[in-house]
Amino acid sequence: MADMPMLKVIVFQLTDKEYAIPVSEVKGIEKLHPITRIPRTSPFVKGVINLRGVVTPIIDLRLRLGLEEEEYGDHTRLIIVMAEDKEVGLIVDAANDVMDIPLEAIEPPPEIIGSTTAEYISGVAKLEKRLLIMINLESIVDTEK
Amino acid sequence: MEINQYLEVFIEESKEHLQACNMNLLELEKNPSDLLIVNEIFRSAHTLKGMSATMGYEDLASLTHQMENVLDEIRNGNLIVTPEILDIVFLAVDHLEEMVESIASGGDGKLDVTATVEKLHRIETGNQDDGSFEETAAAVAEAPPFAKDGCPSYEFDEFERTVIRQSKEQGFEAYNVQVSLRQDCLLKAARVYMVFEVFEQSGEVIKSLPSVDKLEEEQFDSDFTVILLSTENKEEIKRKLLNVAEVENVEINSILLLEDFPEKTETSDEEKKASELSDSSGSADKSEDKKGMKPLNSNKTIRVNIERLDILMNLFEELVIDRGRLEQISRDLSNSELNETVEHMSRISGDLQNIILNMRMVPVETVFNRFPRMIRQLARDLNKKIKLEITGADTELDRTVIDEIGDPLVHLLRNSVDHGIETPEIRAANGKEEEGTVVLRAYHSGNHVFIEIEDDGAGINRDRVLKKAVSKGILSEEAGEALTDKQVYELLFSSGFSTAEQISDISGRGVGLDVVKNTIESLGGEISIESTEHKGTIFSVQLPLTLSIISVMLIETGKEKFAIPLSSIIETAIIKKAEILNAHDQKVIDFRGKVVPLLFMKEIFQVPGKEDENKNVCSVLIVRKGEKMAGLVVDSFIGQQEVVLKPLGNYLTNVFAISGATILGDGQVALIVDCNALIK
Numbered sequence: 001m002a003d004m005p006m007l008k009v010i011v012f013q014l015t016d017k018e019y020a021i022p023v024s025e026v027k028g029i030e031k032l033h034p035i036t037r038i039p040r041t042s043p044f045v046k047g048v049i050n051l052r053g054v055v056t057p058i059i060d061l062r063l064r065l066g067l068e069e070e071e072y073g074d075h076t077r078l079i080i081v082m083a084e085d086k087e088v089g090l091i092v093d094a095a096n097d098v099m100d101i102p103l104e105a106i107e108p109p110p111e112i113i114g115s116t117t118a119e120y121i122s123g124v125a126k127l128e129k130r131l132l133i134m135i136n137l138e139s140i141v142d143t144e145k
Numbered sequence: 146m147e148i149n150q151y152l153e154v155f156i157e158e159s160k161e162h163l164q165a166c167n168m169n170l171l172e173l174e175k176n177p178s179d180l181l182i183v184n185e186i187f188r189s190a191h192t193l194k195g196m197s198a199t200m201g202y203e204d205l206a207s208l209t210h211q212m213e214n215v216l217d218e219i220r221n222g223n224l225i226v227t228p229e230i231l232d233i234v235f236l237a238v239d240h241l242e243e244m245v246e247s248i249a250s251g252g253d254g255k256l257d258v259t260a261t262v263e264k265l266h267r268i269e270t271g272n273q274d275d276g277s278f279e280e281t282a283a284a285v286a287e288a289p290p291f292a293k294d295g296c297p298s299y300e301f302d303e304f305e306r307t308v309i310r311q312s313k314e315q316g317f318e319a320y321n322v323q324v325s326l327r328q329d330c331l332l333k334a335a336r337v338y339m340v341f342e343v344f345e346q347s348g349e350v351i352k353s354l355p356s357v358d359k360l361e362e363e364q365f366d367s368d369f370t371v372i373l374l375s376t377e378n379k380e381e382i383k384r385k386l387l388n389v390a391e392v393e394n395v396e397i398n399s400i401l402l403l404e405d406f407p408e409k410t411e412t413s414d415e416e417k418k419a420s421e422l423s424d425s426s427g428s429a430d431k432s433e434d435k436k437g438m439k440p441l442n443s444n445k446t447i448r449v450n451i452e453r454l455d456i457l458m459n460l461f462e463e464l465v466i467d468r469g470r471l472e473q474i475s476r477d478l479s480n481s482e483l484n485e486t487v488e489h490m491s492r493i494s495g496d497l498q499n500i501i502l503n504m505r506m507v508p509v510e511t512v513f514n515r516f517p518r519m520i521r522q523l524a525r526d527l528n529k530k531i532k533l534e535i536t537g538a539d540t541e542l543d544r545t546v547i548d549e550i551g552d553p554l555v556h557l558l559r560n561s562v563d564h565g566i567e568t569p570e571i572r573a574a575n576g577k578e579e580e581g582t583v584v585l586r587a588y589h590s591g592n593h594v595f596i597e598i599e600d601d602g603a604g605i606n607r608d609r610v611l612k613k614a615v616s617k618g619i620l621s622e623e624a625g626e627a628l629t630d631k632q633v634y635e636l637l638f639s640s641g642f643s644t645a646e647q648i649s650d651i652s653g654r655g656v657g658l659d660v661v662k663n664t665i666e667s668l669g670g671e672i673s674i675e676s677t678e679h680k681g682t683i684f685s686v687q688l689p690l691t692l693s694i695i696s697v698m699l700i701e702t703g704k705e706k707f708a709i710p711l712s713s714i715i716e717t718a719i720i721k722k723a724e725i726l727n728a729h730d731q732k733v734i735d736f737r738g739k740v741v742p743l744l745f746m747k748e749i750f751q752v753p754g755k756e757d758e759n760k761n762v763c764s765v766l767i768v769r770k771g772e773k774m775a776g777l778v779v780d781s782f783i784g785q786q787e788v789v790l791k792p793l794g795n796y797l798t799n800v801f802a803i804s805g806a807t808i809l810g811d812g813q814v815a816l817i818v819d820c821n822a823l824i825k
Contacts, residue, residue, distance in 0.1 A: 039750035
């Protein structure tokens with residue numbers, strides 16, 4: 001086990017599924033800040049927050065992935081990520097864990113995984129009892145899509 | 146060696162050296178026989194060669210090396226500067242710039258420069274195609290060996306002789322100074338340093354024996370000799386030197402050059418030309434020389450990474466936000482001691498703000514200095530004769546503005562050269578000087594910096610502009626008739642407009658001027674045109690001093706707060722609902738005799754919340770874009786405030802009518818409205 005190449009990831013929750021982002025792309029996890037709405041943008045762009053002096057855009061990941069919107073609660077978190085040169089905060093239902101997963105446990109995404117969301121998924125990690133969906137951040141922050 | 150660490154410094158310095166090369170080459174073109182300039186270029190090239198070789202950029206090093214060889218030949222008088230040679234050297238510098246650019250953008254700085262190297266090599270060996278070279282070489286070969294003068298222990302090379310000669314013309318005296326330290330002197334290098342301090346106060350050292358490096362390493366016995374240029378007399382210098390501890394003896398002799406004796410006139414043709422030239426070339430030239438002569442300015446500077454300044458600025462911005470919050474709290478509490486402290490803090494942070502903003506100020510020179518080269522090239526490509534005059538290059542602007550202003554200015558200058566200045570034939574036929582003049586002027590005025598580009602060319606032909614605009618479908622013929630001249634000139638900024646009959650690659654692709662206008666407006670600036678037909682045109686660009694901190698009016702609509710830059714607000718007004726009129730489906734008001742369309746903030750920004758039906762007045766901001774006005778209807782005014790402009794980040798680009806954001810005293814983000822986008 002020890003000499004297997006590992007990937008450290010942040011595990012978070014949306015609806016009843018668990019997702020993961022490599023730690024290297026995460027800049028921090030924050031509680032919900034007051035959000036300033038930005039008019040005339042996509043519905044999943046919730047607005048901007050003041051993150052210690054830096055104005056940071058916020059994306060509702062549920063809406064971005066085509067899931068149902070839900071009221072934010074006590075467990076709602078902002079995962080601040082840096083993808084390409086874009087810094088954004090992702091709203092998730094809860095941040096669950098930081099863990100090491102063996103690289104070989106990650107498989108390419110299954111061909112049919114609910115059509116539209118497929119492009120946002122870079123793979124699936126099968127662990128003993130958990131299934132982690134690996135998020136493709138580049139396509140999440142791609143403003144063309 | 147960890148290369149990356151040095152890469153940034155390398156790129157920065159290479160750019161500086163190349164810039165220096167460019168400027169000096171242009172200077173050399175004007176004064177082809179001024180060897181001082183050649184030496185400047187040589188020095189830049191030499192440093193560049195050393196640096197690039199150290200960093201492992203071989204192409205860069207080899208091209209610089211070849212260029213250096215040519216310069217060396219010129220410096221030693223084996224080559225005469227001709228426009229052809231300069232062209233090739235310019236070409237080499239272009240290649241060098243390209244390579245440095247490639248390195249800066251992460252490339253390997255490789256470029257096929259064999260052709261240029263070959264050309265340089267041909268010059269160096271004198272094998273140019275035309276025969277003019279042999280002549281030059283022959284003339285030089287006849288030049289007599291260097292004269293022995295007052296100081297037999299010295300061999301002056303051509304360059305040093307020129308320096309001495311020119312400085313003598315300006316009243317400097319050349320001295321041969323021999324300094325002896327005491328035999329038991331322990332810290333010789335320290336004494337040398339002190340002695341050189343004295344020299345630098347009195348004048349300039351042009352040569353030392355042993356060399357300065359050796360002196361610093363204490364590789365000398367107890368005495369050394371220098372050649373000093375100074376306006377002070379011998380005794381004074383001697384007295385000063387003897388004041389330095391452990392200096393035992395000082396001997397000073399004046400140096401007489403060969404030319405000082407009238408009977409010995411066997412100088413080469415070239416040299417004669419050189420001295421004639423420097424005699425005749427007026428006061429401007431002399432002051433240039435003096436600049437080179439002046440002992441180094443004692444103002445100490447340090448190089449700071451811009452990132453660090455940005456961090457400092459960011460931290461300070463945080464402080465400004467807290468300051469706003471504190472001011473608010475102290476007002477609410479009205480405790481006199483607290484008030485006093487907060488007021489004091491506000492004043493200090495105000496000063497601090499000025500200093501930090503000033504630190505980020507850069508002279509426009511950094512943008513301007515690439516223009517002489519560009520104009521020279523353009524003039525050649527277009528077969529025009531053009532003189533570029535630059536004034537106010539030391540005017541300072543915030544770095545954020547400087548970074549953005551380069552391209553628009555390039556467009557405007559190209560426009561002036563291409564469309565403004567006529568060909569020499571036409572100019573002569575119209576009774577103008579063949580050489581056209583383009584003036585690039587920068588100056589401060591109030592809270593703004595103005596940059597003007599003036600040419601003495603053909604000016605703008607109203608009818609041609611109108612005809613073009615009509616043919617492009619920008620406006621109808623009837624509408625055109627009614628326009629004032631100024632409005633007609635404004636048409637040049639509409640997109641898809643180009644008056645040049647022929648499309649050249651200089652300008653005239655029709656994307657130029659409207660892009661320029663947009664860029665300048667996005668910087669919070671303005672651009673205007675003045676023109677007189679047959680006399681010339683002035684483009685005037687007005688820019689804010691800084692983009693980081695701006696004055697805004699905070700307003701509230703629904704539950705949201707927005708900031709509107711004061712620069713686009715004409716005034717605020719409270720109007721009765723009854724005063725709102727309907728013109729077609731557009732609501733308008735009669736404001737001081739003008740019909741002003743109303744824009745409802747709530748609708749434009751889709752602000753949630755219902756209209757308060759009971760209110761019978763509304764708050765209106767009269768905003769403008771150029772000549773056009775609009776009334777922006779908001780719920781209430783909060784007040785005027787200085788805020789720090791923050792970008793929305795790389796993810797949110799192109800948000801409609803929002804130019805950025807700011808953080809308010811309570812930590813909330815407020816969006817800054819771009820009024821230019823609201824008014825069509």
